[in-house]
Amino acid sequence: MxxxxxxxxxxxxxxxxxxxxxxxxxxxxxxxxxxxxxxxxxxxxxxxxxxxxxxxxxxxxxxxxxxxxxxxxxxxxxxxxxxxxxxxxxxxxxxxxxxxxxxxxxxxxxxxxxxxxxxxxxxxxxxxxxxxxxxxxxxxxxxxxxxxxxxxxxxxxxxxxxxxxxxxxxxxxxxxxxxxxxxxxxxxxxxxxxxxxxxxxxxxxxxxxQEKQYKQDIVARKKQQAQIDRSIRAAIAREIAIAKKKAEEAARAAERAAAARAAAERAAALAKAKAENKPAPAAVAAKPKTVTANSSNNYLTATPEAARLSAAFESNRGSLPWPVATGTTTESFGKHKEGQASYDNAGITIQTNEGAAVRAVFNGKVTKVGNALGRYYVLIKHGQFFTVYQNLKSVSVGQGDDVSTKQTIGTVASSGDIPELQFQIYRGTVAQNPAGWLSGK
Known part of the structure; x- marks a missing residue:
């Protein structure tokens, strides 16, 4: 015992x-x-x-x-x-x-x-x-x-x-x-x-x-950021417009095909009735199946490939890799206030090592490579989702390129001698908080 x-x-x-x-x-x-x-x-x-x-x-x-x-x-x-x-x-x-x-x-x-x-x-x-x-x-x-x-x-x-x-x-x-x-x-x-x-x-x-000079610097910086954000949203809007046009063209093509099938079926029915010496059948209006979209985001997932990519991106919420191997968030998503001035951060600001490689966080296609004030930004499409990588010193991808998860797309630049990356995620044109999408360290 x-x-x-x-x-x-x-x-x-x-x-x-x-x-x-x-x-x-x-x-x-x-x-x-x-x-x-x-x-x-x-x-x-x-x-x-x-x-x-x-x-x-x-x-x-x-x-x-x-x-x-x-x-x-x-x-x-x-x-x-x-x-x-x-x-x-x-x-x-x-x-x-x-x-x-x-x-x-x-x-x-x-x-x-x-x-x-x-x-x-x-x-x-x-x-x-x-x-x-x-x-x-x-x-x-x-x-x-x-x-x-x-x-x-x-x-x-x-x-x-x-x-x-x-x-x-x-x-x-x-x-x-x-x-x-x-x-x-x-x-x-x-x-x-x-x-x-x-x-x-x-x-x-x-x-x-130095309050006066400091405020002027903040205002100038935020104006620049707002200009870049508008450019990014415009690029996303163009992608939605292109997807919408393709969806509408596909719908019209489907309608034409349906109308052609209906006409062929009508002609065949008339020929059969004539051969059998029967009265011609009444004409029936064709009701082709059309492609509809309830929101602009639906156009971005109109194709099976885009729908699968979008679903895969969303299923990785909370486990996407960081856009840099080493870094820390120094400015969070949302509203911020500096003295009397307030502004919105559409993403997060990540400080990292000098010359750090910037990586795609998921498979996708490069939609745009832009240049603003001597710095580059890259916009990558993942179905109805978009990721944005701002403040790049150099870029190693071009518009239309397919990229894979963790593929290097450029190197980070310095802001006031401090290397930092502005990273954003959009669902359509709506900014998301990247903190909820990236994996824990």
């Missing part, structure tokens, strides 16, 4: 240890990913540190870096909490194993004392012959045999329990050292966060001194 309890305890401890190890491993991966993003932003900020003129990209990088540092501290806190739970469990396990070991040693000591009292063969024979009948004598012989075997097992249990106890003590010591290391890391991150917040305060003070 005691053995069963010990085995159950060891199984429980092993299961809990595996679960905690998996959780700890996930937290560690998350922390490392956050640290890589922080380092990327820091490299970009270091390159622009000597610039007297502040840019929106620099401010976004600094704000994002502070947010990531806060996230990293939160992950470290989760790691510490996780370790505290593990330390508590391991401490209880050590106490239980010590109790089990003490009990096993007491039982083993009792068996040794009994064996000492009955250590020679004569005494064992007297113990057997003192039985009142044959059945009792047989039971005493079996008892002596089982007693010897049980004593050997008890010695094995003691060794195994001692081994488990030593292992748990080592693990507990490792947990305590790891917690001490995490607390030290937490303090370092808090110090770094404090320095970055001081830097943020200095930047805000600098902005207030």
């Amino acid at each position: 005691k053995l069963n309890k010990l085995l159950l305890l060891l199984i429980f401890v092993l299961s809990a240890t595996i679960a905690v190890a998996q959780n700890s491993s996930e937290l560690k991966r998350k922390k490392e990913a956050i640290q890589r993003e922080i380092e990327l932003l820091q490299r970009n900020l270091t390159k622009t540190a000597k610039n007297k003129k502040l840019t929106q990209s620099q401010i976004n990088a600094l704000n994002t870096q502070i947010s990531l540092m806060q996230n990293k501290i939160a992950v470290i806190n989760s790691e510490i909490k996780n370790l505290d739970n593990q330390i508590h469990e391991n401490t209880n396990t050590v106490i239980n194993l010590k109790g089990q070991l003490s009990q096993l040693k007491k039982e083993y000591a009792g068996m040794i004392r009994f064996a000492q009292r009955n250590r020679n063969a004569y005494e064992k024979m007297m113990f057997v012959f003192a039985a009142s009948d044959f059945n009792q004598a047989y039971k005493r012989i079996k008892y002596l045999q089982q007693f010897g075997q049980y004593r050997k097992k008890q010695a094995g249990y003691i060794q195994g329990t001692q081994k488990d106890l030593n292992y748990k003590i080592v693990v507990l010591d490792k947990n305590l050292k790891e917690k001490s290391s995490l607390l030290h890391e937490q303090e370092n991150e808090k110090d770094k966060l404090g320095k970055n917040k001081n830097e943020q305060a200095q930047v805000l003070n600098k902005i207030s001194k």
